[in-house]
Amino acid sequence: MYRYDEYDQQIVDERVKQYRDQVRRRLSGELTEQEFLPLRLQNGLYMQIHGYMLRIAVPYGLISSRQMRMFAHIARKYDRGYGHFTTRQNIQFNWLKLQDTPDILADLASVQMHAIQTSGNCVRNITSDEFMGVARDEVVDPRPYAEILRQWSTFHPEFAYLPRKFKIAISGGQEDRAAIYAHDIGLAVTKNAQGEVGFRVLVGGGLGRTPIIGSEVCEFVPWQHILTYVESILRIYNQYGRRDNKYKARIKILVKALGIDEFKRQVEADWADLKDGPGTLTSEEVNRVASFFTDPAYETLPDHDSKLNEFKADSRSFSHWLQHNVKPHRVPGYAIVVLSLKKPGNAPGDATAEQMDFVADLADRYSFGELRITHKQNLVLADVRQKDLVSLWQEASAQELTTPNIGMLTDIISCPGAEFCTLANARSIPLAKLIAERFEDLDYQYDIGEITLNISGCVNACGQHHIGNIGITGVEKKDHDEWYQVSIGGSEGNDSSISKIIGPSFTFHQVPEVIERLVQVYLRERTEDERFIDTVRRIGHAPFKDHVYATDFSVQEEEVADKHSVAPAQYDVPYFSPRF
Amino acid sequence: MIIKNKAIVADDWTVLRLQENEAAESVHVAAGKIIVPLKVWQAQRDVLQQREEIGVWLASDERPEALKEDIKKFTVIAVDFPKFSDGRGYSIAFNLRVRLGYTGELRAIGDVLRDQLFYMQRVGFDAFAPRPDRKIEDALKGLSDFSEVYQTSFDPKLPLFRRVQRKGSQAENSQ
Ligand code: HEM
Numbered sequence: 001m002y003r004y005d006e007y008d009q010q011i012v013d014e015r016v017k018q019y020r021d022q023v024r025r026r027l028s029g030e031l032t033e034q035e036f037l038p039l040r041l042q043n044g045l046y047m048q049i050h051g052y053m054l055r056i057a058v059p060y061g062l063i064s065s066r067q068m069r070m071f072a073h074i075a076r077k078y079d080r081g082y083g084h085f086t087t088r089q090n091i092q093f094n095w096l097k098l099q100d101t102p103d104i105l106a107d108l109a110s111v112q113m114h115a116i117q118t119s120g121n122c123v124r125n126i127t128s129d130e131f132m133g134v135a136r137d138e139v140v141d142p143r144p145y146a147e148i149l150r151q152w153s154t155f156h157p158e159f160a161y162l163p164r165k166f167k168i169a170i171s172g173g174q175e176d177r178a179a180i181y182a183h184d185i186g187l188a189v190t191k192n193a194q195g196e197v198g199f200r201v202l203v204g205g206g207l208g209r210t211p212i213i214g215s216e217v218c219e220f221v222p223w224q225h226i227l228t229y230v231e232s233i234l235r236i237y238n239q240y241g242r243r244d245n246k247y248k249a250r251i252k253i254l255v256k257a258l259g260i261d262e263f264k265r266q267v268e269a270d271w272a273d274l275k276d277g278p279g280t281l282t283s284e285e286v287n288r289v290a291s292f293f294t295d296p297a298y299e300t301l302p303d304h305d306s307k308l309n310e311f312k313a314d315s316r317s318f319s320h321w322l323q324h325n326v327k328p329h330r331v332p333g334y335a336i337v338v339l340s341l342k343k344p345g346n347a348p349g350d351a352t353a354e355q356m357d358f359v360a361d362l363a364d365r366y367s368f369g370e371l372r373i374t375h376k377q378n379l380v381l382a383d384v385r386q387k388d389l390v391s392l393w394q395e396a397s398a399q400e401l402t403t404p405n406i407g408m409l410t411d412i413i414s415c416p417g418a419e420f421c422t423l424a425n426a427r428s429i430p431l432a433k434l435i436a437e438r439f440e441d442l443d444y445q446y447d448i449g450e451i452t453l454n455i456s457g458c459v460n461a462c463g464q465h466h467i468g469n470i471g472i473t474g475v476e477k478k479d480h481d482e483w484y485q486v487s488i489g490g491s492e493g494n495d496s497s498i499s500k501i502i503g504p505s506f507t508f509h510q511v512p513e514v515i516e517r518l519v520q521v522y523l524r525e526r527t528e529d530e531r532f533i534d535t536v537r538r539i540g541h542a543p544f545k546d547h548v549y550a551t552d553f554s555v556q557e558e559e560v561a562d563k564h565s566v567a568p569a570q571y572d573v574p575y576f577s578p579r580f
Numbered sequence: 581m582i583i584k585n586k587a588i589v590a591d592d593w594t595v596l597r598l599q600e601n602e603a604a605e606s607v608h609v610a611a612g613k614i615i616v617p618l619k620v621w622q623a624q625r626d627v628l629q630q631r632e633e634i635g636v637w638l639a640s641d642e643r644p645e646a647l648k649e650d651i652k653k654f655t656v657i658a659v660d661f662p663k664f665s666d667g668r669g670y671s672i673a674f675n676l677r678v679r680l681g682y683t684g685e686l687r688a689i690g691d692v693l694r695d696q697l698f699y700m701q702r703v704g705f706d707a708f709a710p711r712p713d714r715k716i717e718d719a720l721k722g723l724s725d726f727s728e729v730y731q732t733s734f735d736p737k738l739p740l741f742r743r744v745q746r747k748g749s750q751a752e753n754s755q
């Protein structure tokens with residue numbers, strides 16, 4: 001993976017110093033909270049329900065075992081022993097103290113990590129395909145370009161105060177695994193008929209209040225020009241994106257207002273002046289960065305390990321795991337292993353410090369010391385020898401990381417929700433747990449087959465509910481009670497679509513039953529080999545809607561009192577939150 | 581006092597801001613060194629361009645191209661930041677410098693605070709009028725937060741990868 005040279009290290013170290021001084025000025029009262037807010041937000045520091053939440057960047061989801069151990073250290077030393085992996089391949093710590101955060105950033109800098117631009121109205125962490133470099137369908141490895149874009153966007157002087165946040169995703173496979181259609185800019189690195197590398201550029205995708213699938217602004221931008229082309233998109237957005245209304249400030253609204261053709265015209269008029277200028281990439285630079293992403297020392301191995309088959313016949317659980325959590329690798333004899341952070345009963349995406357240390361060890365022993373964080377909130381060991389799968393499975397099972405549910409109903413994506421987030425209308429994690437427990441039976445899950453379920457505690461869509469086959473959103477009603485909207489028909493990848501709401505909202509305890517009913521319709525109506533999403537697309541919403549609302553729900557509602565049951569942190573520093 | 585070319589210097593320019601009851605056509609522009617709003621410049625151009633020294637300022641929603649014909653006439657052009665979170669001024673500055681070739685003083689006015697100065701100088705500002713309620717000496721420090729940057733803008737003219745020889749993974753930094 002990429003390693004810092006003295007320039008990268010210096011920039012990150014100077015950032016720690018600058019940030020330390022900003023915190024000092026805040027604590028001394030020199031900076032008001034209003035002034036500190038955009039500064040801390042450019043550094044991933046939010047004020048949440050329990051205290052400060054820090055979001056740390058994991059660039060394009062790639063992380064070394066050493067870096068993972070640092071997360072474990074941070075979880076132990078500064079937090080409550082766990083962290084939360086997010087849908088944007090980052091990690092969040094929820095219980096921090098402001099005065100500790102400069103030290104945390106210094107610890108991170110010592111392992112070549114940072115929290116730069118993980119929030120705020122700037123270019124955020126670049127996300128990518130969790131199978132980059134090892135996927136069988138890969139056309140071009142996106143990692144060098146993801147790193148080049150990371151460096152280009154880091155402290156870009158012109159684009160630090162955009163109208164709104166700006167998210168870029170890049171994928172390099174035939175199948176999009178980075179949700180590029182749901183990003184402000186989605187890049188598909190590919191090859192043209194002549195075999196030259198370039199980018200298909202999508203713009204104006206995004207979820208939140210107004211979910212929109214990105215539109216193609218250019219079919220093929222040669223690799224040399226990708227930085228200047230992206231720069232022009234950002235310049236047009238910075239100047240003309242709406243700033244009067246936060247909910248209309250994303251680039252998707254500008255693209256819709258102008259129309260993709262006019263938007264493209266403006267971008268390309270701007271770009272005409274930059275093209276072939278100093279921002280143009282050089283092959284030396286691409287080669288330099290690519291040199292960090294060459295193949296590890298793969299052994300020459302047969303593609304199927306016979307021991308594996310024996311063991312498979314013996315152990316049903318192993319066989320399930322192999323089928324669902326292990327993915328084909330482009331190198332014979334190797335496999336990609338997805339470690340599930342979705343054991344029913346656990347918060348989706350949460351990992352304890354022990355688990356972090358443990359997966360770091362696994363990575364060292366089985367996967368060249370590297371891990372990936374997936375946008376579905378799981379972890380990946382990308383380069384495991386097939387002959388190691390049995391022992392890996394045995395070890396990881398002891399740490400509850402082998403639930404064979406990847407791509408199944410209990411592989412739920414969930415935002416932190418009301419227990420952690422000040423914007424929430426409703427709890428997300430407890431609902432995810434409730435649903436996972438209801439559908440824990442694996443045979444039932446396998447019968448249902450491939451399906452995605454996404455939960456967001458509010459319309460902001462941090463859980464990306466619009467692109468889940470089933471999407472659940474916390475909505476507010478007058479009495480501040482929790483209500484949930486259910487929608488179906490969303491999907492990500494090459495056939496991305498936005499889900500539609502099925503009807504009036506439900507209470508917390510009704511939701512699992514609603515999902516049960518949706519599944520019943522699917523099982524009744526599906527043709528052979530049809531996935532849930534295919535059935536929805538074929539028969540439409542009506543049969544689902546009819547069945548869900550046909551009969552009353554007979555569920556017990558608990559007292560709402562435990563809605564925010566987690567104990568708040570103690571404050572001894574000035575703090576600010578819209579909620580307090 | 582303002583910051584200019586990385587030093588705190590005395591300043592004898594006055595920024596004219598239109599009051600509610602004043603109109604661009606009729607407002608009186610006092611003698612001396614005045615930085616007038618773009619609208620005033622456009623409305624009173626015939627008279628104002630007779631002056632030896634005149635400045636103009638752009639609001640964040642105004643276009644720098646509006647000055648295209650006149651760019652050489654100004655001793656100073658200022659860009660107003662109504663709120664520090666309004667980042668349009670950065671692109672205005674970039675366009676003034678890079679596209680319109682403006683070489684005179686480019687001054688940031690309005691809600692200008694220490695932590696923006698580093699970025700501002702990189703897109704082409706060389707003068708800053710920090711908010712008067714802050715110590716200007718502190719603001720000056722903001723210009724030296726970082727000693728290295730990755731990307732090109734107005735400053736530096738080349739991105740890091742064209743300025744220095746960076747090592748690939750075979751070098752000693754890989755372990
Ligand atoms: C705590 C864990 C959080 C995670 C994992 C998370 C992640 C995400 C993700 C993946 C999106 C998708 C946006 C898109 O695709 O357009 C999103 C949107 C959003 N997030 Fe978060 N976020 C978190 C917390 C927060 C917090 C604390 C805030 C605000 C204080 C916030 C505010 C928003 C907003 C406003 C949007 C919608 C933006 C828009 O589309 O206009 N999120 N977040």
Ligand code: SF4
Nearest residue numbers: 415421424457458462
């Ligand atoms: S979706 Fe809403 S509730 Fe969930 S993390 Fe995002 S802002 Fe908070």
